[in-house]
Amino acid sequence: MTDRGGFAALDPCVHCGFCLQACPTFLATGDEADSPRGRIELMRAIEAGELAPDDPALALHLDRCLGCRGCEPVCPSGVGYGRGLAAARALITSRRGVPPLARAALAALTGAGVSRVVYALTRALRATGIPRWLAGWGRVRFAMGMLAATRPAKGGGGRRRLGEVGGGASRSNLPPPPPTSPVLLFRGCVMEGLFSHVHDATIRTLEVNGYAVREVPDQVCCGALHEHAGLESDARRLARLNVAAFGDGDEPIVVNSAGCGAMLKEYGHLLHPDAGGFASRVKDVTELLAARGPRPGAPVDATVAYDPPCHLLHAQRIAEPPETVLRAIPVLRLVKTPDAAQCCGSAGLFTLIEPAMSRAVLAPKLETLAEARPQVVATGNPGCLMQLGAGLAAAGIPAVARHPVELLDESYAAAGYYA
Amino acid sequence: MARDLAPLVDTLAEIVGPRHVRTALPERVTYAKDGLPTHRRVPGVVVLPGSRDEVIAVVRLLGALGMPFVPRGAGTGLSGGALADGDAVLIVLTRLNRILKIDARNRLAVVEPGVVNVRLSVAAAPHGLQYTPDPSSQTACTIGGNVAENAGGPHCLKYGVTATHVLALEVALADGRVVELGSPGGEPWGPDLVGLFVGSEGNFGVATRITVRLLPVARAVRTLLADFTSLRTAGEAVSAVIASGIVPAALEMMDQSCIQAVEDSVYAAGYPRDAAAVLLAELDGAHEAAVAADAETIQAVLRAHGARSVLVAADAQQREKLWLGRKKAFGAMGRLSRDLVVQDAVVPRSTLPDVLETIARIAAEYGLTVSNVFHAGDGNLHPNISFDGRTPGLRERVEAASAEIMATCIAAGGTITGEHGIGLDKLRYMPLLFDGDSLAAMRAVRHVWDPEERVNPGKVVPVHACREWSGLRMGRAPNPGAQSAIRNPQSAIDRKATAR
Numbered sequence: 001m002t003d004r005g006g007f008a009a010l011d012p013c014v015h016c017g018f019c020l021q022a023c024p025t026f027l028a029t030g031d032e033a034d035s036p037r038g039r040i041e042l043m044r045a046i047e048a049g050e051l052a053p054d055d056p057a058l059a060l061h062l063d064r065c066l067g068c069r070g071c072e073p074v075c076p077s078g079v080g081y082g083r084g085l086a087a088a089r090a091l092i093t094s095r096r097g098v099p100p101l102a103r104a105a106l107a108a109l110t111g112a113g114v115s116r117v118v119y120a121l122t123r124a125l126r127a128t129g130i131p132r133w134l135a136g137w138g139r140v141r142f143a144m145g146m147l148a149a150t151r152p153a154k155g156g157g158g159r160r161r162l163g164e165v166g167g168g169a170s171r172s173n174l175p176p177p178p179p180t181s182p183v184l185l186f187r188g189c190v191m192e193g194l195f196s197h198v199h200d201a202t203i204r205t206l207e208v209n210g211y212a213v214r215e216v217p218d219q220v221c222c223g224a225l226h227e228h229a230g231l232e233s234d235a236r237r238l239a240r241l242n243v244a245a246f247g248d249g250d251e252p253i254v255v256n257s258a259g260c261g262a263m264l265k266e267y268g269h270l271l272h273p274d275a276g277g278f279a280s281r282v283k284d285v286t287e288l289l290a291a292r293g294p295r296p297g298a299p300v301d302a303t304v305a306y307d308p309p310c311h312l313l314h315a316q317r318i319a320e321p322p323e324t325v326l327r328a329i330p331v332l333r334l335v336k337t338p339d340a341a342q343c344c345g346s347a348g349l350f351t352l353i354e355p356a357m358s359r360a361v362l363a364p365k366l367e368t369l370a371e372a373r374p375q376v377v378a379t380g381n382p383g384c385l386m387q388l389g390a391g392l393a394a395a396g397i398p399a400v401a402r403h404p405v406e407l408l409d410e411s412y413a414a415a416g417y418y419a
Numbered sequence: 420m421a422r423d424l425a426p427l428v429d430t431l432a433e434i435v436g437p438r439h440v441r442t443a444l445p446e447r448v449t450y451a452k453d454g455l456p457t458h459r460r461v462p463g464v465v466v467l468p469g470s471r472d473e474v475i476a477v478v479r480l481l482g483a484l485g486m487p488f489v490p491r492g493a494g495t496g497l498s499g500g501a502l503a504d505g506d507a508v509l510i511v512l513t514r515l516n517r518i519l520k521i522d523a524r525n526r527l528a529v530v531e532p533g534v535v536n537v538r539l540s541v542a543a544a545p546h547g548l549q550y551t552p553d554p555s556s557q558t559a560c561t562i563g564g565n566v567a568e569n570a571g572g573p574h575c576l577k578y579g580v581t582a583t584h585v586l587a588l589e590v591a592l593a594d595g596r597v598v599e600l601g602s603p604g605g606e607p608w609g610p611d612l613v614g615l616f617v618g619s620e621g622n623f624g625v626a627t628r629i630t631v632r633l634l635p636v637a638r639a640v641r642t643l644l645a646d647f648t649s650l651r652t653a654g655e656a657v658s659a660v661i662a663s664g665i666v667p668a669a670l671e672m673m674d675q676s677c678i679q680a681v682e683d684s685v686y687a688a689g690y691p692r693d694a695a696a697v698l699l700a701e702l703d704g705a706h707e708a709a710v711a712a713d714a715e716t717i718q719a720v721l722r723a724h725g726a727r728s729v730l731v732a733a734d735a736q737q738r739e740k741l742w743l744g745r746k747k748a749f750g751a752m753g754r755l756s757r758d759l760v761v762q763d764a765v766v767p768r769s770t771l772p773d774v775l776e777t778i779a780r781i782a783a784e785y786g787l788t789v790s791n792v793f794h795a796g797d798g799n800l801h802p803n804i805s806f807d808g809r810t811p812g813l814r815e816r817v818e819a820a821s822a823e824i825m826a827t828c829i830a831a832g833g834t835i836t837g838e839h840g841i842g843l844d845k846l847r848y849m850p851l852l853f854d855g856d857s858l859a860a861m862r863a864v865r866h867v868w869d870p871e872e873r874v875n876p877g878k879v880v881p882v883h884a885c886r887e888w889s890g891l892r893m894g895r896a897p898n899p900g901a902q903s904a905i906r907n908p909q910s911a912i913d914r915k916a917t918a919r
């Protein structure tokens with residue numbers, strides 16, 4: 001067999017069109033070139049050498065793909081769209097390089113030295129409260145909204161905040177903690193730089209449920225953003241470093257960012273046989289929590305819309321566990337919006353690089369959220385938290401975006417688990 | 420894009436906005452196929468109007484220029500109908516996706532042509548109503564495409580195909596004149612012009628607004644899955660069910676190879692993998708007791724005619740699963756092999772067992788995998804041939820086998836399409852069914868709507884087989900002024916305007 005890489009995953013496509021209505025970019029433009037089926041045609045054409053990978057009219061439509069993989073679970077033939085896309089993007093990047101904006105964003109967010117400075121500066125800016133004031137539409141104001149959305153909720157780690165009903169379970173009547181099992185925390189770059197409070201909540205809630213969270217030194221960025229940009233060899237290099245850092249034990253590797261989780265689970269394909277074992281250890285935090293119940297916390301009186309990240313729902317096919325986690329919070333009302341399963345338009349660097357399409361994809365979601373009137377939109381991915389947070393602020397919808405474990409953490413704090 | 424088209428593109432961009440005119444090769448290539456990818460034509464220009472007025476303006480412009488054009492919905496057609504050649508403009512209607520009105524009291528809806536079939540039923544559901552014709556492609560195809568193909572679907576066995584459900588149409592004719600056909604209250608007088616347009620495969624103009632009938636969602640439903648150890652027995656059971664006098668809402672068949680493809684997919688429905696065929700039957704109505712009694716009868720008939728077992732869906736969830744498997748079956752065929760062609764033919768129901776056996780024999784002779792999934796109650800066959808087009812000579816073999824299957828269906832007293840239309844794919848079979856005079860008559864009807872044959876040219880009627888063709892070819896001068904008009908579109912419009 002000649003190695004056709006990810007392109008072979010496109011072979012089962014029979015051009016039936018069942019994926020069209022699942023694709024947010026097709027819904028936004030109605031253009032076949034912005035649909036999964038049309039993009040598969042383009043990818044097949046570049047593999048066959050019929051079209052040049054750096055033809056701007058071709059690259060435009062592959063660049064405009066969110067990589068959300070909403071097209072995969074609806075495909076009766078099981079087309080591996082995501083794998084094909086990775087192969088196509090690698091080919092495009094090998095010809096035209098990475099566009100300057102994407103390269104700058106990559107360095108700022110994931111570069112070992114640079115990003116530390118960038119995150120420190122952005123945190124300082126965030127602390128001023130200015131981004132929250134500036135949040136709105138337009139490129140800069142939206143970015144400010146995204147930054148504002150990363151702010152930990154008032155009150156700081158593990159303390160009571162959101163509509164608590166008060167009282168709640170007291171420590172004495174709680175069942176004894178189940179046996180302690182070790183898990184390794186994957187920290188990532190954006191999560192570590194801007195959402196360290198979610199890491200804290202992850203550690204606390206896991207511990208309540210009997211997991212002992214261990215830190216792993218020398219771990220690096222998962223490489224997802226590199227792969228999206230077509231930098232396959234960079235992604236592979238990072239993957240090797242992570243595989244080495246996490247060792248070959250059998251402890252689960254816990255991830256609270258859907259995008260990183262999806263990438264880590266792909267290491268088997270990226271590195272071929274040597275990383276299959278690693279990939280099977282990777283677990284989303286909600287998977288681990290749901291496996292233990294999770295233990296119920298104190299009531300939180302809030303209406304929450306769960307918005308599954310594409311890289312959790314479509315790429316990892318994890319649907320139930322986040323809802324199970326939220327249902328462990330008494331009184332909390334979980335509402336469902338009809339288009340929850342559709343991408344919010346964040347898609348890694350997409351929101352920065354393709355702002356017009358990104359906002360067009362976000363718009364219908366904001367409309368249904370405005371109608372559903374939740375107080376919190378829960379989603380387990382840094383990009384989605386920022387995109388939804390910024391969108392809610394810009395549209396003037398009085399709701400905040402939070403990670404599901406943050407909500408559980410609050411409920412546990414109120415229950416006195418951390419006292 | 421041919422260089423001559425450049426000025427046209429500017430004018431199109433003025434009408435619809437530059438973002439909605441597609442001229443670059445990679446963009447046009449994505450429109451080169453429909454749901455039957457064995458045919459491939461790259462259109463000259465693709466235009467995506469955003470409103471009825473824009474469609475009409477585009478059609479008027481092309482009329483003034485004498486340029487051929489092709490309407491396209493979602494491109495799920497299975498006869499190559501929505502393809503345009505390099506000298507033609509493809510008018511894509513996906514952006515016309517608004518439901519303009521749901522009138523629950525009078526049970527009708529007015530929609531733009533690009534509304535996706537299932538979205539209308541979803542929108543009507545709060546009123547207890549639905550848009551009944553349910554092609555398996557209903558989550559993707561447009562109502563405009565359904566009208567053009569007179570689409571059928573599993574539940575059309577009892578409730579009739581698209582034609583039964585269209586009340587009125589607004590159509591942009593080839594030259595951009597806009598006509599109203601039918602009326603929301605039903606055809607007021609004279610010939611059924613709506614009926615004439617429905618099924619015209621984009622040859623009679625562009626449907627720009629469609630008024631359809633909505634029906635109440637059935638209050639009582641029973642869904643049965645019967646499995647058989649031979650294809651012949653299953654075919655015989657179909658006739659027995661119909662002979663019982665009860666009209667099922669739907670009666671569908673899937674053979675073993677199709678069952679495997681579905682069961683391997685995300686739409687696995689729990690069909691028994693070892694069955695030679697399954698029948699999916701649905702009974703529905705307004706009264707629980709009556710439907711339950713009908714279901715009992717049909718169960719007994721199926722058992723008496725060789726069903727190994729009959730499963731009754733326990734609840735709505737299981738019913739939906741059984742149906743999803745059926746409706747996504749065609750899409751799942753990609754699991755069997757890289758390439759796929761689907762045929763569409765209707766045979767008298769009584770001949771089903773023989774025809775199915777003959778098809779299996781033809782498949783064996785040509786060494787091909789044929790899977791069957793079809794509307795058994797109507798005798799509407801869909802043999803699917805799976806193959807790897809990269810194997811030298813295989814495409815020719817598939818074509819030859821297809822032709823033989825078609826000949827078998829015609830010999831059994833059937834016809835060459837049940838619902839997918841003629842398009843490009845079935846042109847060559849038309850002369851097997853119709854003589855030159857009949858084809859000429861069809862062509863004459865078309866000329867009433869589109870005298871220059873500019874809308875979706877080269878489809879449906881094989882021109883060379885028409886009796887009057889040779890005369891016409893000699894007599895027909897190329898459209899005067901077309902060439903210069905392409906270079907200067909605005910002048911052509913002005914000229915037409917002053918001529919009027």
Ligand SMILES: Cc1cc2nc3c(=O)[nH]c(=O)nc-3n(C[C@H](O)[C@H](O)[C@H](O)COP(=O)(O)OP(=O)(O)OC[C@H]3O[C@@H](n4cnc5c(N)ncnc54)[C@H](O)[C@@H]3O)c2cc1C
Binds near residue numbers: 559570626
């Ligand atoms: C998986 C699958 C299952 C299918 N199942 C069924 C089935 O059960 N029953 C069935 O009948 N068909 C079925 N089909 C075929 C197809 O879905 C139907 O023919 C459908 O009606 C096509 O709609 P479309 O919007 O995709 O039209 P297109 O493919 O875009 O166009 C089809 C034809 O309609 C014309 N057209 C489109 N819009 C307009 C308009 N507004 N005005 C005038 N002409 C127009 C085009 O020129 C073309 O000739 C299936 C197809 C697939 C891929």
Ligand code: SF4
Binds near residue numbers: 013014017040076078
């Ligand atoms: S990707 Fe799957 S659903 Fe989409 S056209 Fe291809 S086979 Fe059909």
Ligand code: SF4
Binds near residue numbers: 024065069
């Ligand atoms: S990954 Fe998302 S945006 Fe890209 S083609 Fe699939 S559904 Fe569309």
